[in-house]
Each structure stands twice: as C-alpha cells, then as structure tokens.
Amino acid sequence: xxxxxxxxxxxxxxxxxxxxxxxxxxxxxxxxxxxxxxxxxxxxxxxxxxxxxxxxxxxxxxxxxxxxxxxxxxxxxxxxxxxxxxxxxxxxxxxxxxxxxxxxxxxxxxxxxxxxxxxxxxxxxxxxxxxxxxxxxxxxxxxxxxxxxxxxxxxxxxxxxxxxxxxxxxxxxxxxxxxxxxxxxxxxxxxxxxxxxxxxxxxxxxxxxxxxxxxxxxxxxxxxxxxxxxxxxxxxxxxxxxxxxxxxxxxxxxxxxxxxxxxxxxxxxxxxxxxxxxxxxxxxxxxxxxxxxxxxxxxxxxxxxxxxxxxxxxxxxxxxxxxxxxxxxxxxxxxxxxxxxxxxxxxxxxxxxxxxxxxxxxxxxxxxxxxxxxxxxxxxxxxxxxxxxxxxxxxxxxxxxxxxxxxxxxxxxxxxxxxxxxxxxxxxxxxxxxxxxxxxxxxxxxxxxxxxxxxxxxxxxxxxxxxxxxxxxxxxxxxxxxxxxxxxxxxxxxxxxxxxxxxxxxxxxxxxxxxxxxxxxxxxxxxxxxxxxxxxxxxxxxxxxxxxxxxxxxxxxxxxxxxxxxxxxxxxxxxxxxxxxxxxxxxxxxxxxxxxxxxxxxxxxxxxxxxxxxxxxxxxxxxxxxxxxxxxxxxxxxxxxxxxxxxxxxxxxxxxxxxxxxxxxxxxxxxxxxxxxxxxxxxxxxxxxxxxxxxxxxxxxxxxxxxxxxxxxxxxxxxxxxxxxxxxxxxxxxxxxxxxxxxxxxxxxxxxxxxxxxxxxxxxxxxxxxxxxxxxxxxxxxxxxxxxxxxxxxxxxxxxxxxxxxxxxxxxxxxxxxxxxxxxxxxxxxxxxxxxxxxxxxxxxxxxxxxxxxxxxxxxxxxxxxxxxxxxxxxxxxxxxxxxxx
RNA sequence: GGGCGAUUGGCUCAGUGGUAGAGCGCCUCGUUCACACCGAGGAGGUCGCUGGUUCGAACCCAGUAUCGCCCACCA
Numbered sequence: 001x002x003x004x005x006x007x008x009x010x011x012x013x014x015x016x017x018x019x020x021x022x023x024x025x026x027x028x029x030x031x032x033x034x035x036x037x038x039x040x041x042x043x044x045x046x047x048x049x050x051x052x053x054x055x056x057x058x059x060x061x062x063x064x065x066x067x068x069x070x071x072x073x074x075x076x077x078x079x080x081x082x083x084x085x086x087x088x089x090x091x092x093x094x095x096x097x098x099x100x101x102x103x104x105x106x107x108x109x110x111x112x113x114x115x116x117x118x119x120x121x122x123x124x125x126x127x128x129x130x131x132x133x134x135x136x137x138x139x140x141x142x143x144x145x146x147x148x149x150x151x152x153x154x155x156x157x158x159x160x161x162x163x164x165x166x167x168x169x170x171x172x173x174x175x176x177x178x179x180x181x182x183x184x185x186x187x188x189x190x191x192x193x194x195x196x197x198x199x200x201x202x203x204x205x206x207x208x209x210x211x212x213x214x215x216x217x218x219x220x221x222x223x224x225x226x227x228x229x230x231x232x233x234x235x236x237x238x239x240x241x242x243x244x245x246x247x248x249x250x251x252x253x254x255x256x257x258x259x260x261x262x263x264x265x266x267x268x269x270x271x272x273x274x275x276x277x278x279x280x281x282x283x284x285x286x287x288x289x290x291x292x293x294x295x296x297x298x299x300x301x302x303x304x305x306x307x308x309x310x311x312x313x314x315x316x317x318x319x320x321x322x323x324x325x326x327x328x329x330x331x332x333x334x335x336x337x338x339x340x341x342x343x344x345x346x347x348x349x350x351x352x353x354x355x356x357x358x359x360x361x362x363x364x365x366x367x368x369x370x371x372x373x374x375x376x377x378x379x380x381x382x383x384x385x386x387x388x389x390x391x392x393x394x395x396x397x398x399x400x401x402x403x404x405x406x407x408x409x410x411x412x413x414x415x416x417x418x419x420x421x422x423x424x425x426x427x428x429x430x431x432x433x434x435x436x437x438x439x440x441x442x443x444x445x446x447x448x449x450x451x452x453x454x455x456x457x458x459x460x461x462x463x464x465x466x467x468x469x470x471x472x473x474x475x476x477x478x479x480x481x482x483x484x485x486x487x488x489x490x491x492x493x494x495x496x497x498x499x500x501x502x503x504x505x506x507x508x509x510x511x512x513x514x515x516x517x518x519x520x521x522x523x524x525x526x527x528x529x530x531x532x533x534x535x536x537x538x539x540x541x542x543x544x545x546x547x548x549x550x551x552x553x554x555x556x557x558x559x560x561x562x563x564x565x566x567x568x569x570x571x572x573x574x575x576x577x578x579x580x581x582x583x584x585x586x587x588x589x590x591x592x593x594x595x596x597x598x599x600x601x602x603x604x605x606x607x608x609x610x611x612x613x614x615x616x617x618x619x620x621x622x623x624x625x626x627x628x629x630x631x632x633x634x635x636x637x638x639x640x641x642x643x644x645x646x647x648x649x650x651x652x653x654x655x656x657x658x659x660x661x662x663x664x665x666x667x668x669x670x671x672x673x674x675x676x677x678x679x680x681x682x683x684x685x686x687x688x689x690x691x692x693x694x695x696x697x698x699x700x701x702x703x704x705x706x707x708x709x710x711x712x713x714x715x716x717x718x719x720x721x722x723x724x725x726x727x728x729x730x731x732x733x734x735x736x737x738x739x740x741x742x743x744x745x746x747x748x749x750x751x752x753x754x755x756x757x758x759x760x761x762x763x764x765x766x767x768x769x770x771x772x773x774x775x776x777x778x779x780x781x782x783x784x785x786x787x788x789x790x791x792x793x794x795x796x797x798x799x800x801x802x803x804x805x806x807x808x809x810x811x812x813x814x815x816x817x818x819x820x821x822x823x824x825x826x827x828x829x830x831x832x833x834x835x836x837x838x839x840x841x842x843x844x845x846x847x848x849x850x851x852x853x854x855x856x857x858x859x860x861x862x863x864x865x866x867x868x869x870x871x872x873x874x875x876x877x878x879x880x881x882x883x884x885x886x
Numbered sequence: 887g888g889g890c891g892a893u894u895g896g897c898u899c900a901g902u903g904g905u906a907g908a909g910c911g912c913c914u915c916g917u918u919c920a921c922a923c924c925g926a927g928g929a930g931g932u933c934g935c936u937g938g939u940u941c942g943a944a945c946c947c948a949g950u951a952u953c954g955c956c957c958a959c960c961a
Contacts, residue, residue: 024920024921233957233958233959233960236960238960240961254961255961256961257960257961258960258961269961302961303961306961307961308961309961310961311961312961313961317960317961318960318961319960320960320961321960321961393959393960394958394959394960395960396960404960439891441890441891442890444889444890444956444957445889445890445956445957447889448888448890448956448957448958449956449957451957452957452958560955560956561955561956563956564956564957591954591955593954628898628899629899632891633891633892634891634892634954634955635898635899636897636898636899638897638898638910640897640898640909640910640911641898641899641909641910643910643923644909644910646923647923649923650921650923651920651921651923653920653921654921654924655920655921656920657920658920658921659920660920661920705900706900709900709908712909713908719920719921720925720926723920727920813926813927816925816926816927817926817927817928819915819916819926819927820914820915820916820926820927820928821914821915821927821928822915823914823915823916824915824916825915825917826916826917826925826926827916827917
C-alpha cells in the first residue's frame with residue numbers, strides 16, 4: 001500500500017466525557033456492537049478511493065445449502081483479522097461476502113424442499129406454485145418430483161437460499177466479521193450468470209474455450225462428465241483375474257481387475273523390450289468367451305512388472321487404455337453406457353454365435369453383475385486360470401460420488417488451462433510463482449497440480465441446475481446440429497438461457513426443427529462460475545469504475561484443499577481475460593483437527609454449532625483461538641484456548657477500567673508523551689514501542705499469530721508487573737484535588753498512552769472487548785482508528801530501556817516470593833529485607849525503587865547488595881502484618 | 887513412486903547458531919480496595935533417532951523413524 005491519506009495528528013488528550021462502568025462484562029457485547037456498527041455503516045466501502053488506497057479481499061462464498069462449522073469460523077476469522085488490520089493502517093478495505101448457491105448441494109436441497117426437479121426443456125411458468133414446501137428430512141424420489149423449467153427452478157433456489165443466507169449473515173455478524181453487508185453476491189444470481197457467460201463467450205472468441213468429442217471420465221450415478229480437479233483417488237477392493245487369450249501357439253495369460261470389459265477388448269499390449277512377448281508382437285489372438293480377433297502390440301506405456309506384463313486394452317477401462325487407443329489408432333468398441341450398464345444390444349464386432357450368446361447374458365447389466373457373469377463364463381470355458389486374488393486398488397472417483405468413474409465418449413466444452421499446451425502451462429506456473437502464498441510452502445501444491453495436468457479443463461456438465469452455456473446450434477436439413485459454428489448472443493443480452501431464449505435471426509417455433517436451431521443443453525461446472533468471484537464481486541461486467549478500484553485484488557483467503565480447483569481456476573480466468581493475477585496474495589488456512597488428530601469431519605463439527613460456540617465462550621474468545629493458529633497450519637479444536645481468549649478479553653476490560661480510574665473523571669485523560677517523566681513509565685513505553693514495531697512487521701507478513709503473541713505477552717507484563725508497580729503512584733497523594741505531582745501525572749499519562757496503543761493492537765483479534773473499552777473514553781470506533789505507531793511511544797520513552805521494567809518486575813517478584821513461601825498475604829508488610837541484585841539489573845531496580853517498595857509493601861529497611869547471577873532474590877526478610885492501602 | 891509439512895514438559899504450541907520458553911493442567915499459598923471468568927510462588931523437558939559441520943546445534947547438513955497431507959499410481 002502506498003499513498004495513503006495522512007493520518008490525523010494524535011490528540012494530546014482524550015475525551016473524558018464518557019463513563020467507565022462500575023461493573024464490566026463480555027456478555028451482550030456482540031449484539032450491542034454489531035447493531036452500533038451497522039447503524040454507523042462502519043465497514044461500508046468508500047468507492048471514491050483509488051486502487052492504491054484500497055485493500056480488496058476475494059472472500060470465499062460459503063455453500064449456503066451446507067452448514068457452517070467450526071472450520072469456517074476458524075478461517076473466516078483469519079481473514080477478518082487481516083481486514084481489520086488493513087483498515088486501521090488507512091487502507092479502504094473492500095470486503096464483500098458471497099453466497100455459493102450454484103451447484104449440486106443447492107440443486108438437491110431445492111428438489112427435496114419443494115418436491116421439484118429441473119427440466120430445461122419445459123417453458124417458464126410465471127404462476128408456478130411448488131407442490132410441497134419444507135423438509136421433514138425425507139428424500140423425495142425423483143419419480144415424485146414435479147418437473148419445472150430452469151427459470152422456475154432458479155427462482156425457487158433464490159427463494160430457499162434467502163433464509164440460509166440470513167442465518168449465515170447472523171453468524172458472521174455475531175463473530176464480528178467486518179464485512180460490508182451491502183456488498184453481497186450470489187453465484188446463481190443473474191449478474192453472476194451473466195459474468196460467467198460473458199467470460200465464456202470471450203474465451204470462445206479467443207479460442208480458449210472449445211468443444212471436443214472424446215473419451216473422458218464419467219460418473220454413472222450423476223450421469224455427467226467429471227473434470228480432473230474433481231477426482232479423488234480412493235482405495236477400492238478388487239480382484240486380479242488371470243485370463244487366457246487364445247493364440248496360435250497356445251494361451252496368452254493376462255491379469256485384469258475388470259473382466260467385464262472383455263467384450264470391449266481391442267488389443268493386448270506389452271512393452272516393446274519385453275523378451276517374453278517378442279514372438280507375439282504382430283500376431284493376433286482371440287478373446288475368450290467372445291471370440292473376437294485382436295492384435296498383440298507393443299507400447300512403451302506397458303509396464304513389464306505389472307500384472308502379467310501384458311495388458312488387455314479395452315475401450316475404455318482406464319486412461320492408459322485411452323492413450324493406447326489414441327496412439328496405436330485402435331478401433332472403438334465401447335460397451336459401457338452412460339448409466340453404468342453394458343450396451344443392451346449385442347455389438348456387431350462380436351460375430352460368432354457363441355460369442356453373441358455370451359454377450360446376450362451381459363446386455364444391460366451393471367458393471368458388478370456383468371463381472372460376475374463374465375467370471376462365471378470364464379470358469380465354464382476354463383479360461384480363468386486359478387482363482388481371482390483379492391487386491392486393494394486405487395480407483396478414481398468423483399469427489400461427490402460413490403461409484404468408480406467409467407470412461408465414456410461424449411461431446412464436451414473445454415477451457416485451455418495448460419494441460420495440453422506447454423507455453424500456457426509455463427505461463428500459469430509463472431503466475432503461481434508471482435503469487436505470494438502465505439505460508440510460502442503452499443505454492444508447491446499449485447506447482448504440483450499445474451505440472452501434473454493431463455488435459456484441458458472440462459467445464460461442461462450434463463446437469464440441469466447451473467449456468468447454461470450461452471450458445472445455440474443451427475440445425476441442418478436433417479435436423480443435425482452444427483457444433484462447429486455455435487450461435488452466440490451479444491454481451492448485452494446476457495444472461496441467456498438457450499433452452500428458453502431464441503438466437504438472433506430465429507423464431508421460437510424453429511426450436512428443434514430441421515433448418516431451425518437447438519440450445520446447448522449443458523451447464524457449466526460450478527468452478528467455471530466461482531473462478532470469477534473477483535469479477536462478480538468487483539463489478540467487472542456492470543461497474544467498470546468499481547472494478548478498476550478493486551482489481552487485481554489484494555487477497556484470496558481459502559482452504560488448502562481447493563488450491564487445485566478454486567485458486568487455480570481463478571488464476572486461469574484472470575490470466576486469460578486480464579493478463580494478470582487475480583490477486584497478489586493468497587492466505588491459506590489449515591484444517592481443524594478433532595482431539596484424535598484427524599481432520600474434523602463435518603458431522604463432528606456440526607455437533608458443536610458455530611453459534612453455540614460463540615454464545616458459550618464469546619466471539620472474542622473464539623476469535624482468539626482461531627487467531628492463535630498460523631496460516632497453513634492445522635489447529636486442534638481446543639476449548640481451552642478459547643477460555644484463554646476469554647480471560648484475555650475480560651482482562652482487557654478490567655485492566656482498562658483500572659487504568660482509566662485514576663484522576664478526576666472530569667479531567668481529560670493525559671495522552672501527551674511529554675508528561676511521562678518517570679524512568680519506569682518511560683521504560684514501559686519503550687517496550688511497547690518495540691511491540692508495536694514488531695507486531696506491525698508481523699501483520700505485514702501475514703503472521704497474525706506472531707503479532708498477537710507479542711501483544712499478548714506485553715499486555716500481561718503490563719498488567720501483572722507495571723500496573724502493580726505504578727498503582728500507588730498513579731492514585732497519587734492528591735487524588736481528590738487537581739493538584740497532582742509530576743510523578744503521578746507521569747504514571748497516568750503512561751497508562752493512557754499504553755492503553756491507547758494496546759487497544760488498537762488487540763482490536764483486530766478482539767473487536768468487541770476493545771471497542772467496548774474504546775467507547776468509554778474515546779470518540780469514534782477503534783476499528784476506524786489508526787494503527788499505532790511507535791513514534792509517540794519512543795518520544796515518551798527517550799533513552800530509558802525496557803529492561804528497567806524487567807528489573808523492577810524481578811525485584812517485585814522476589815518480594816512476592818518471600819511472602820508466597822512464608823504463606824502470607826501479598827499485602828503483608830516487609831519490615832526489613834535485603835535484595836540481591838545482579839549487576840545488569842542494579843540500575844533498573846535503583847531507578848524504580850520507590851515503586852518496587854510500594855508494590856511490595858516493603859515499608860521498612862531495604863538493603864541492596866550486588867551479586868553475580870541474573871535474577872533478583874530477596875533474603876533476611878522480616879514480615880509484618882497485612883496492610884491496607886492508606 | 888515423487889513431494890510438502892510436523893515431531894520441543896501431561897496437553898496445545900512458540901522458539902532458525904550462544905546457558906531450554908509460554909499458556910493450560912498439576913502442586914503450595916493468598917485474595918474480594920481493576921479482575922474468582924482472580925492473584926502469587928513452585929515442580930516438570932538430555933527438543934523423535936543416528937551421524938556430521940561448528941569453539942558451540944532444538945535450530946545448519948546427511949540419513950532414518952513416525953504422523954498428516956498433496957501429486958502420481960486402475961493391467
């Protein structure tokens with residue numbers, strides 16, 4: 001950030017017009033201050049600021065049909081801490097909130113809630129009333145769901161998610177997120193759809209988006225193509241079957257876990273250098289059961305030590321099959337259908353009577369049943385060698401699916417992402433290197449992923465609810481669509497739904513008729529929309545003035561699990577459309593682990609509801625727990641840490657109340673560094689100056705944990721030692737009059753100066769407690785106050801070192817220890833004592849001796865002795881009676 | 887198979903070359919005159935293991951073990 005508006009000069013006194021309450025409490029602060037902040041529009045974004053003055057955040061839009069759990073509270077707190085810090089440094093923070101209501105979770109919830117399903121072929125019904133409303137936990141069967149148009153479906157989605165969004169907002173407000181609530185967006189809104197379609201049309205115009213018909217991964221449950229980024233490798237039980245193919249010189253054994261694909265077998269393949277199969281290359285064998293003649297071929301992708309070293313290549317069992325099929329130009333003999341069942345009609349490449357009879361038994365069967373039938377057949381014919389041996393294998397699954405993916409051939413839309421183009425891949429790797437990851441090591445996940453891409457980004461899905469592709473196809477005289485020349489709308493027509501809107505030059509009655517047109521039936525992958533959150537939130541399409549003030553953004557906060565999806569896809573879109581990164585920094589939060597050190601599951605996380613957590617411990621306490629965990633580091637779900645946070649917040653209230661209690665309430669509280677004249681007071685401020693500097697450095701480096709730790713450590717020393725040491729002096733002899741000594745004034749000024757900086761330092765993490773205290777004695781909000789600087793503190797401290805506080809605190813501790821070991825009250829008077837002071841502390845103890853005596857109740861003879869060592873110790877103490885302050 | 891992170895007192899974690907730290911928990915006390923959602927004092931660790939560099943290693947290097955994760959792995 002640069003060229004920030006200059007900060008207002010520090011006032012030398014603070015308003016004394018407000019009241020410090022007699023009794024302080026954390027209860028109710030969240031509700032009270034959220035209301036006050038809303039009333040003041042405290043976090044409203046000022047769009048007159050320039051890009052240089054703005055700090056913009058690409059907030060992750062939570063999925064509204066899911067539920068928020070403690071992991072969300074954790075990571076969103078990290079972002080808010082950054083936002084609050086930046087705001088205090090003078091940046092105008094652009095901090096919107098989005099709701100992700102575009103995708104399968106919402107689709108399913110709408111289906112169940114209203115008893116409907118989306119059928120894009122239906123026309124819009126403006127008077128539609130859903131047959132059912134509300135969910136009683138039951139799933140409504142597809143057959144009982146009323147089919148409705150896509151537009152009706154989207155309307156129901158918007159209606160349903162309003163309630164979710166209200167609840168989410170209530171939680172975020174209670175947590176204290178300093179979001180500008182007038183800037184929310186939804187990923188299924190007309191604006192978001194228009195952005196997604198416009199970006200796609202531009203990709204299409206630049207040939208970055210293209211259509212292709214090719215074999216690809218397919219989920220048979222959802223009946224949609226699936227992208228590489230949505231894959232999950234899972235262990236899957238299987239069995240090796242040793243199967244005999246029939247060659248001229250006898251059987252050739254292969255091993256397969258997928259015998260049901262035998263009818264789709266097109267070749268046997270071994271490594272070109274494999275001695276065992278040299279004699280077979282160039283010959284043919286016939287498949288067992290189906291008697292299809294296939295070649296034995298050599299290809300380097302065959303691995304001699306896998307299975308029998310020779311593999312059957314089917315169309316298609318896995319991605320290696322696709323590679324062989326492509327590179328060896330093998331025929332396509334697919335038997336797997338999109339619904340996961342084998343072809344119902346016997347394929348024509350099976351020609352023998354026996355083979356066709358065998359296939360009839362498999363027709364229409366699922367993978368599982370077909371496998372059983374093929375194995376039974378192989379047993380019968382004696383082509384199964386030995387028994388199948390069980391194995392655990394890794395299979396690719398759609399992350400939301402529960403059946404292994406099949407490979408089927410289909411026409412799909414792709415977006416170039418470097419998966420098939422080395423130059424683009426290199427450019428995107430360079431973008432990754434340009435991006436500042438916090439923590440840095442997260443960058444390797446990006447590199448791993450981009451380096452390992454094996455194809456372009458598949459962005460079309462054969463679903464119904466989502467952003468439709470804004471294209472139509474002309475139909476020829478036979479009614480065949482012309483996929484090569486899609487008809488597109490102009491950008492000002494967006495969003496369009498090609499299933500109900502009509503392309504230019506056509507009329508509605510030409511839909512689906514020869515010579516007419518047809519809409520593209522597919523929708524976009526949800527990542528194709530959410531990869532555009534900076535553009536959606538920043539007003540790329542409709543508000544270029546705003547967009548210029550916020551883009552490229554500063555920060556993308558997100559989880560490590562979606563680096564390959566959300567982060568990468570957003571980089572791809574910005575690179576293609578804007579020729580830049582979408583943001584300069586990415587803050588990656590870790591996982592929340594349950595006490596078993598496992599990733600906290602959603603079910604477990606939901607046992608403790610976030611709102612319950614906030615209400616039980618207080619938002620500041622929960623924020624403290626979250627802020628105690630570094631970016632990128634997994635954190636334990638630890639109630640103990642929240643209790644520590646709560647204790648800190650309470651201490652802030654109480655210590656502040658105390659520090660503000662000195663002097664007459666009518667008088668302005670002194671904030672003038674020049675009033676601080678006593679060495680101990682100066683020393684304390686010297687230490688605080690260092691804390692301010694180091695905490696600022698830590699925040700600049702996205703290390704909120706370090707900043708908090710530094711501040712917190714100082715704060716406790718401030719309370720336990722400094723406050724105790726200056727107590728008596730701060731009360732002053734003339735507490736009842738205005739005639740106070742310079743020493744008393746020094747203590748009071750040091751206390752208010754310290755409190756002033758400490759509240760600001762803690763404000764990002766503890767927004768409620770600090771705001772509460774701020775309101776007792778300052779104008780405005782601490783969250784719009786400027787971030788503290790060390791200059792006034794250094795000015796007050798002069799050349800007195802912080803070590804004086806340590807020395808005085810050490811001397812006080814020695815006196816306390818005497819009493820603790822004698823098991824008497826801390827209020828007990830010390831009539832006589834000798835303090836052994838190491839040379840390094842001698843000057844400090846001497847400088848603060850009056851305060852040490854007062855705090856330690858060492859009213860009698862006190863002898864100082866020089867010793868070696870590094871701690872002050874007390875001996876030969878004579879104790880009197882407990883005293884009360886007189 | 888390649889890679890990233892972690893390994894420090896019972897627990898949760900700081901600490902990147904100079905005599906082991908914090909909080910919680912524990913033990914012993916004290917206290918309601920800011921704070922019982924409190925205060926003071928104390929006990930407790932050969933920093934996963936092995937070797938190396940160095941005057942000196944929790945920290946640097948090499949190796950190794952365990953845990954978590956990312957990528958690859960479907961014959």
